[in-house]
Amino acid sequence: MSETKEEILKVEGLCKRYAKKGDWAIADISFSCYAGEMVGLLGHNGAGKSTTLKCLEGMIPYEKGEILICGNDIRKKPIAAKRNMGFVTDNHAAFLKMTGIQFINFYADIYHVPAEVRQKRLEKLEEVFCLGDAIQNLISSYSHGMRQKICMMASLIHRPKLWVLDEPMTGLDPRTQDAVQKFMRSYVKGGNTILFSSHTLGVVAKLCDRIFLLRKGQQVDSINVKEKYAEDPNFNFEEYFFKYEG
Amino acid sequence: MKGEADFRVIAALLKKSGQERRSMFKEKNFDFLGFFLRLVLTAAIVVLFVVFFGRFCDVYLAVKTAGKPDPVTRGGELLTILYAIVILGMTVGCLGLFEKQIFKADDNRLYSALPIGANALFTAKLISVYAGQFAVSTVIVLAINITYGLHAGVTGVFWPTTAALCFLLPLISIALASLAIGPYQLLKRFFKEQFVVLFVVATALLGVFFWFYSIILGAVKDLLLGDSLRYFFNDRVIGRIATVASLLYPGRWIADILTGVDLLKGWLGLVLFVVVGLAIAIFMIRFILTRSLQERNEGTDYFRRKGKKVKAPKSTFYALMKREFLLIFRTPSYAFSYFSVALIMPLMVYFCMDIASSLVMDLVGIKCDLELALFLTMLFGALTNVFCGTNISRDGENFYVLKAMPVGYKEVMFSKVTLCAIVMELSQVASAVLLAASGLLAWYDALFVLAVGSAFGLVYICVATRYDFDHAHFSSEENGEIHESGGTMSVIVVLGMAISFVTGGLLFLLRILDQLRQLGVGYLTYILAAACASLAVAGALFYLLFRLRRKYYEFTGGGL
Known part of the structure; x- marks a missing residue:
């Protein structure tokens, strides 16, 4: 199925280490994501999920490998590559001295979103994330969850083909988690791609089409969730995951 | 028992505090200079x-x-x-x-x-x-x-x-x-x-x-020029000092x-x-x-702006500059140490020029207002732009967010430099206008001081920005605010003083030689100052841009 679809993200032989002669934080990671699918990155703490995501977001350099976003190499054509991507970091880094609406306008300016489109998109995003009047407040006054919401809203204002999220459900209340999950499904149905990391096995198993398992910086398995369930209706994802975790 | 336990907790808290202080020396990017x-x-x-x-x-x-x-x-x-x-x-x-x-x-x-x-x-x-x-x-x-x-x-x-x-x-x-x-x-x-x-x-x-x-400076000058220091402390003045001192508990x-x-x-x-x-x-x-x-x-931190509206699109560069401006303006300690100082700098140049002009004339017997103005502008320019030594560090982790956005390294770096340059230029213009309007300098000399002052201002900004980029230290506080002046600021102060004293000293020396020996080479002040400024700008721009592209994409600093 995936062969016929557009390749949105291609990671090939990615290697990264933090100290010059230190151990590899991630070693030889390779995977692809296609239009219209949701992909999960799973692994224990320190497995290399965030490092992988930071490399493909262009936040940190890497030693070996290739990352292509919509055919653009993140190292050689970083601007073109990043234009097709929206990202939400695990620490919800936001510009605290801006109000929510200023923050979204800033992102819209950076991604060249026309004014008439911004308004419509903002209205839709508000329906999902329900920030209400708080959008007029300084981000420094936001709670953890509200910061998470505003970061998600800003990262979607340009309708990226690839939406990358590091631990997206952390800090969200159950109602918003549900709304975000529904939104993620509809976003993918619209032909976009989502790649996210998580520790919540249930969420990953429920949402993702494919899952990549990382362990100690190495890619240990790739699971096609639908195929697995088709092969074995009693497939227990948690057992499967813990088998790899030892 | 409770007291003993409390004492242990206090000791543990103090130990932690000491360890945190010492940890700065162990940091990979610790700025020894x-x-x-x-x-x-x-x-x-x-x-x-x-x-x-x-x-x-x-x-x-x-x-x-x-x-x-x-x-x-x-x-x-x-x-x-x-x-x-x-x-x-x-x-x-x-x-x-x-x-x-x-x-x-x-x-x-x-x-x-x-x-x-x-x-x-x-x-x-x-x-x-x-x-x-x-x-x-x-x-x-x-x-x-x-x-x-x-x-x-x-x-x-x-x-x-x-x-x-x-x-x-x-x-x-x-x-x-x-x-x-x-x-x-x-x-x-x-x-x-x-x-x-x-x-x-x-x-x-x-x-x-x-x-x-x-x-106070003016009074000191009058005392020095009038040789009245030993007559200043007469019985009446001493009586007043004694009254004040008797109250200062x-x-x-x-x-x-x-x-x-x-x-x-x-x-x-x-x-x-x-x-x-x-x-x-x-x-x-x-x-x-x-x-x-x-x-x-x-979480009672609260602030609300009127109206909720989506703005008309602006250029990437404008958006980056506006973000930078808001970060400074809405952080009172930043706004004070940068915008307020930049606004007041022209007054300081004017006050010092007013006092030093006649002081130098009386002490040396040679009129060297232009050299003095250049020296003061360079010196106060450095003090104003010391804040630029936080151009990267004050972004904190958000610097990585900028890195992940579809904006080039030049846009990110130059948006910071440009905002600082605008602030510096406004301050320099006000300073030149004040010096010319008060008659302390001829208008053409004021224009020259503006040009040289702006050039050196740009030098400080470029050097401070790049130095901070190479030695970035992000705040670990939740609001990301930097509360301590870092080593970068000291570097800029020392650089500014070195530039001011070396260039200013050279210019003074040249003027004194010219006057004493009647060489008729007063124009050399203009040439030398312009040459120093041009060289410094070229050097600073080279320093700012040297391997910047590579360094920007490889940036993993901040110490977090």
Whole structure:
């Protein structure tokens, strides 16, 4: 199925280490994501999920490998590559001295979103994330969850083909988690791609089409969730995951 | 048992605090040069103080009233006024430490969830504040007392009292700061997020301070030029000084002890003051600490803008600059140390030029206004642009967010440089206009000073930005605010002073040679200044851009 679809993200032989002669934080990671699918990155703490995501977001350099976003190499054509991507970091880094609406306008300016489109998109995003009047407040006054919401809203204002999220459900209340999950499904149905990391096995198993398992910086398995369930209706994802975790 | 447990907790908290302080030396990107220059600058300030204070002691202690010298009384007045100023300064510093270590510390939230009693936390924090104040007081007390002791005949109690003062002075400032903390917090609440009002008030206060400073400088100049220093301290002036000194408690008690005039009254007053003050301090700080902890956990930080609207699209560069501007303007400490200083800088240049112009003419006998203006513009330009040494660090982790956005390294870096350049240019233009309008410089010279000043301003901005990029240190506080001046700032101060003194010195020398030997090469000032400025700009731009693309994409700094 995936062969016929557009390749949105291609990671090939990615290697990264933090100290010059230190151990590899991630070693030889390779995977692809296609239009219209949701992909999960799973692994224990320190497995290399965030490092992988930071490399493909262009936040940190890497030693070996290739990352292509919509055919653009993140190292050689970083601007073109990043234009097709929206990202939400695990620490919800936001510009605290801006109000929510200023923050979204800033992102819209950076991604060249026309004014008439911004308004419509903002209205839709508000329906999902329900920030209400708080959008007029300084981000420094936001709670953890509200910061998470505003970061998600800003990262979607340009309708990226690839939406990358590091631990997206952390800090969200159950109602918003549900709304975000529904939104993620509809976003993918619209032909976009989502790649996210998580520790919540249930969420990953429920949402993702494919899952990549990382362990100690190495890619240990790739699971096609639908195929697995088709092969074995009693497939227990948690057992499967813990088998790899030892 | 409980006391024992509390004592262990206090020890653990203090150990943690010490480990955090020491950890900065172990950081991979620790800026040794910046740290070393900070030490050098501090040492230079102390040496300058010792030299000037020593000379002033000689003059003041020899002053006669009713035809007779009275060094003990004069010494008492001098020490009273000096210690009153020191106590005031340390109290202001202590307010800052209360703010940083007690009320605003990010670890408070974590502590409130740990089995740490309020008493233990409070005591550990107070000891931490005391330790900081003790370090400062030791340097100040030793500098003052050793200098005074060597220039005045002192009694046997002087040196033991000096040692005791190092320990006592922090207690006095803590006591006074605890009295001031209530009104200070009220003022803070009033001004909270009233960014414009706060900025206007802060700038006005800074302006008044510099105006007052210029009056003092002017008086010093008049005294020096008129050879009236020894006649200045006549009976009438000394009478006024004595009246003021008699009111400045607790400085008066300290002076009474040091000079041995009234040991009993001095010690009694000081000990009573410290005991009562500390009792109030413990009550006030505990009360405010509890309240601030609650507010912090409840998240009452609130600010709302009118209207909710999506704005018309702006260019990427404009958006980046606006973001930069908002970050500075909406952080009161940043707005004060950059925008306010930049606004007031022209006044400082004008005041100093006004005073120094006639002073140099009278001392050297040669008119060198242009050289003086160039020197002052370079020097104050450096002080204004010291803030640019936080251009990267103040972004904190958001610098990585910018890296992940579809904007090039040039846009990110140049948006920062451009905003600083605009601020610098406005300040330089105001300075040139002021110098020309006041008649201190001809309009064409003012234009030349503007061009050279702008060039050197750009140099400071470029160097500060790149140096900070290479030695970035992100704040670990929740609001990402940088509260301490880093090593980068010291580097820029030293660079600015070196440029000002070397270039300014060369220009002065050239002018003096020209005038003394009638060489008729006055135009060389223009050529030399322009050449230095051009070379410096070329060098700074090269430094800013050298391997910047590679370094930007490989950036993993910040120390987080």
